[in-house]
Amino acid sequence: MQVFDTPDSMRAWSQARRVEGRRIAVVPTMGALHEGHLALVRAASDLAELVVVTIFVNPLQFNQPADLDAYPRPIDDDLAACRTAGVDAVYAPTAAVMYPPGFQTHVEPGVLAGRLEGPMRPGHFRGVTTVVMKLLAATVPHVAVFGRKDFQQLTIVRRMVADLDVGIEVVGIPIVREPDGLALSSRNVRLTADDRIAALVLSRALRAAADAHAGGELDAADLKATAARVIEAEPRARLEYVELVDVESLAAIERVDRPAVMLTAAWFGDVRLIDNLELDSRMDRR
Numbered sequence: 087m088q089v090f091d092t093p094d095s096m097r098a099w100s101q102a103r104r105v106e107g108r109r110i111a112v113v114p115t116m117g118a119l120h121e122g123h124l125a126l127v128r129a130a131s132d133l134a135e136l137v138v139v140t141i142f143v144n145p146l147q148f149n150q151p152a153d154l155d156a157y158p159r160p161i162d163d164d165l166a167a168c169r170t171a172g173v174d175a176v177y178a179p180t181a182a183v184m185y186p187p188g189f190q191t192h193v194e195p196g197v198l199a200g201r202l203e204g205p206m207r208p209g210h211f212r213g214v215t216t217v218v219m220k221l222l223a224a225t226v227p228h229v230a231v232f233g234r235k236d237f238q239q240l241t242i243v244r245r246m247v248a249d250l251d252v253g254i255e256v257v258g259i260p261i262v263r264e265p266d267g268l269a270l271s272s273r274n275v276r277l278t279a280d281d282r283i284a285a286l287v288l289s290r291a292l293r294a295a296a297d298a299h300a301g302g303e304l305d306a307a308d309l310k311a312t313a314a315r316v317i318e319a320e321p322r323a324r325l326e327y328v329e330l331v332d333v334e335s336l337a338a339i340e341r342v343d344r345p346a347v348m349l350t351a352a353w354f355g356d357v358r359l360i361d362n363l364e365l366d367s368r369m370d371r372r
């Protein structure tokens with residue numbers, strides 16, 4: 087497995103592989119790799135002959151310095167996990183390499199970034215689109231693989247790739263959950279034991295809404311209230327939002343008469359978690 091820490095060395099490797107006619111998939115991550123990331127790597131291996139994982143904790147997308155400082159960075163474990171998973175190359179630049187003095191150009195996302203997470207995390211998606219564009223420029227992939235865990239991010243990246251004529255395929259992979267339903271996240275390790283249990287309300291709330299939907303309830307306000315009640319019944323949870331939106335525009339809907347996704351964000355102690363459930367697909371009930 088090759089490890090690169092500059093855009094030029096990364097791009098030289100990718101360009102050489104492309105000249106050989108090989109297809110490259112990239113999996114952008116912030117490290118602290120878990121089974122969710124590894125599911126993306128497996129999907130990437132099915133989509134292309136060569137897999138590149140990027141590991142970069144992007145300061146631009148953190149709107150709270152404390153969250154950036156607390157973000158786990160177990161780089162040795164991550165490299166070992168990539169090796170075991172059969173990854174061909176890792177691109178792990180430093181922040182100084184990514185944003186040297188004089189850096190000033192950003193990718194400005196549109197209205198999709200103003201919804202849901204947008205108002206809660208000012209500047210977050212502008213940081214995401216900017217770093218993803220840089221990572222794509224360095225890795226020059228044919229296909230990029232993202233998780234549906236970050237549903238809004240996936241939607242915004244798809245839009246950016248279309249709008250800026252990037253010419254790659256973007257693939258979204260279903261959420262990987264713990265057996266008890268908690269969506270895997272690098273932030274889960276920061277939950278206290280009590281908050282880890284409390285955090286189960288997110289998937290339980292989404293499942294309650296999905297069950298109501300499966301039972302014929304189509305009214306968005308009712309479905310959101312069903313989910314919100316579950317989360318608000320947990321004293322350790324501080325709910326930020328429950329929304330039900332159109333899967334493409336991310337605009338709020340009043341009735342589930344089209345493919346829709348319910349998304350939620352809540353705090354458990356000083357850890358902010360997000361989760362979502364697409365109402366037109368079956369929830370993983372393992």
Ligand code: AMP
Pocket residue numbers: 114115116117122123125126231232233234235236259260261262263269270271272
């Ligand atoms: P992160 O390292 O948190 O920036 O995530 C890197 C990629 O992994 C993103 O595309 C995420 O959506 C995806 N991802 C993170 N957790 C999960 C999960 N539990 N299931 C599926 N994909 C995930």
